Amino acid sequence: MTLRLIAVHAHPDDESSKGAATYAHYVDAGAEVLIVSCTGGERGDLLNELVGRDPMSRRDLAGLRRNEMERARDIVGFRHTWLGYQDSGLPDEGESVTETSFANVPVDVSAEVLVRVVREFRPHVMITYNEQGGYPHPDHIRCHEISRRAWELSGDPEAYPDAGEPWEISKLYYEEIFNAKRVNTIYQWLMDNDPNSPIIEQFLEIREWMTRRPYSGTASVNVGRFFDKRDDALRAHASQVSPDSSFFFWPNELQREAWPFEDYRLAASRVETAEFEADLFEGIEESA
Structure with a gap:
């Protein structure tokens, strides 16, 4: 049985800063991994002065970020798809997102698009953000909401009957990597x-x-040998990541010694699980 994992993220680069070593680990082990980017990241900040000199960063930021996503995909080896929504940006307090942005699209509408992806890919495990979106960005919160809806309804034949044959996901995790x-x-x-x-x-x-x-993690996956690949994927998103970021780029030898894990919280499961896990697919093969 080929194990399949789907990870749902708000923007391109989120998949590299929040789980790329895990995805590389499972790809290396023979699993199929699909990354879903809900938006194109076109309203994100330009955080790299060198990339800012590229005319494309001003003329077609969305296109630039599609190119960066392709490079990250090739580095890690996962499959990738876009849901196709507009980045909502991070509005100032008291301001609202634009009318056509992802965070303003009704949950049921976007959930159907994600359910269609789930039913086609047929994953055993889904990873997404927690109830706060990992941090309170409107796109991250909406990403959590539609992922949770897809978890609940993708196996229900009466829900979204035109979105493909029902498929029930076995386990749902929230990423807890920064803790x-x-x-x-x-x-x-x-x-x-x-x-x-x-x-x-x-x-x-x-x-x-x-x-x-x-x-609040309940699963720690030992992925230390893939930290270099994770960092290469994150650097591929050059417009969104400063190359000398002290927040993202810590010495990998240090991390392998002290904390060679990426962490997750089991949010829901349809198979038996242990109280604490070292493998996100634990319990799935036994239930097949």
Whole structure:
């Protein structure tokens, strides 16, 4: 049986910053992995000065981000599809998103599009964001909402009857990769083994921010040997990631020693599971 995993993300680059090592791990193990990008990322910020010199970044940012997504796909080896919605951007407090953007499309409408993808791909595991969207971006929250709806209804023959043959997903996970336990563990490893490291100051700042993201994971997948591939995929999204980002790019040898995992929370399951898991497909082959 070929195992299949679908991960639903709001924008291109989210798949590389939130799970690329996991996707590479499962592709390497022979599973099929499909990444869904709900929007084109066309309202995201341009975070790389060098890319900003490229006329395409001003003329066709959406096209540039499609090209970047293709490079990330080829690096990791997953399959990819777009839902085709417009990026909602991150409006200032009190402002609303544009009328035609993803966050303004009714959940039932977008969920049907995702259900169609699910029924065609027939995944055993779905990964998406938690109830807060991972962070409160309107597209991330809508991504959670339509993913949860697809989990609930993709196997129901009466729901969206024109969207393909019903398919019931076995397990639903929320990504919990950026969490306080991970940062605290890496920080403590540095203090114990390399207290004069120049990156300790960076971790002090990140630790303060991460205290607002307490650890709620129920699955840690050991994917340390794919961290370099993850970083290469993230750098492929050059318009959205500063090449010297201290938030994303920590020394991989340090991470492999202290925390070689990407973390997830089991949100729902239709198969028996352990209290804590090291494999997102745990329990699925036994139930087949």
